[in-house]
Amino acid sequence: MAPIGQIAEPVETRDALARARQRASLVPDLLVDARRVANNVIAGWHGRRRRGIGENFWQFRPYTEGEAVSRIDWRRSARDEHLYVRDREWEAAHTVWLWADRSPSMRFQSKAATVSKESRALVLALSLAELLSRSGERIAWPGLTDPFSARNGAERLAHHLVHASEEDEFPDLGTVKRFSDVVLVSDFLDTPEETMRRLDVLARTGARAHLIEVADPAEETFPYSGRTEFRDPETGAKLTAGRAETLAEDYRNLYTARRDTLSRWCKKIGWSYTVNHTDRLASEALVSVHTALSVDAGFGA
Numbered sequence: 001m002a003p004i005g006q007i008a009e010p011v012e013t014r015d016a017l018a019r020a021r022q023r024a025s026l027v028p029d030l031l032v033d034a035r036r037v038a039n040n041v042i043a044g045w046h047g048r049r050r051r052g053i054g055e056n057f058w059q060f061r062p063y064t065e066g067e068a069v070s071r072i073d074w075r076r077s078a079r080d081e082h083l084y085v086r087d088r089e090w091e092a093a094h095t096v097w098l099w100a101d102r103s104p105s106m107r108f109q110s111k112a113a114t115v116s117k118e119s120r121a122l123v124l125a126l127s128l129a130e131l132l133s134r135s136g137e138r139i140a141w142p143g144l145t146d147p148f149s150a151r152n153g154a155e156r157l158a159h160h161l162v163h164a165s166e167e168d169e170f171p172d173l174g175t176v177k178r179f180s181d182v183v184l185v186s187d188f189l190d191t192p193e194e195t196m197r198r199l200d201v202l203a204r205t206g207a208r209a210h211l212i213e214v215a216d217p218a219e220e221t222f223p224y225s226g227r228t229e230f231r232d233p234e235t236g237a238k239l240t241a242g243r244a245e246t247l248a249e250d251y252r253n254l255y256t257a258r259r260d261t262l263s264r265w266c267k268k269i270g271w272s273y274t275v276n277h278t279d280r281l282a283s284e285a286l287v288s289v290h291t292a293l294s295v296d297a298g299f300g301a
Helices: 011-044 117-134 153-162 192-205 217-221 244-268 282-294
Strands: 057-062 084-088 095-100 138-140 181-186 208-215 228-231 238-241 272-277
Touching: 011 117, 011 153, 011 282, 095 117, 117 138, 117 153, 117 181, 117 208, 117 282, 181 282, 192 208, 192 244, 208 217, 208 244, 208 282, 217 244, 238 244, 244 272, 272 282
Parallel strands: 095 138, 095 181, 181 208, 208 272
Antiparallel strands: 057 084, 228 238
16 A cells, blocks of 8 residues: 555556666667677678769769760869769768567567567667668657767667657657658567558658568477467467467468568568567678668669
């Protein structure tokens, strides 16, 4: 019972506050991990610069017959017997939106994993923020920050995350503009139809999304047998299986089908889909997403 003169907080409120404080205490360590991961892949990170209309010099390339003669750089061409064109770098207002799922299902961590799914998701998002900020990109977190460009972008995002309230809902992506990239890190355990419905706004806008599925190895292998109680972290619903091993094959088929459906859908509309396991290195996913971000999607064409 609460002391006289004080109002007792509901159990749900106390639990939410406790989780918020726990996440806040972990964020500084996760930022350190993110910078370490970023430093491991920085040698292969070249940003997403490309040729187009702008003021900054991009590169010299051989003149192609049919191009306007006014584009020839005569000073560079005078050095040898070839004609060269001076390309400029494309300069467009472009933003990379980052989001990591912090819903209850992301707190799962089996004995086979080295970290929870939530920790891995935040490290991946902050690592990308570090790399993109170093490359001069604009970054943002839906519902948390507006687009900004800063060398300490990962640190600024971490500061906002420390003070963010508990977030279980999928973000509102309605403010994302065309020509933006959106990196979403989650376990994507909802039905493929529900996930595609939520992301349809991006497909209609013309933004390009990159989905990173964070998976615990136990979620794929289903290493359970005998009498086992399963609890849904989102709803609290429970299921008791007398012989859990009899569910394994059907479970794995459903789990794989969900991933395959999402992956094919992303590929069909020009998006990328990457899977990162919590018993593997975070840098593996970063390299894959970096490649996807670097592919010219025709922006500014």
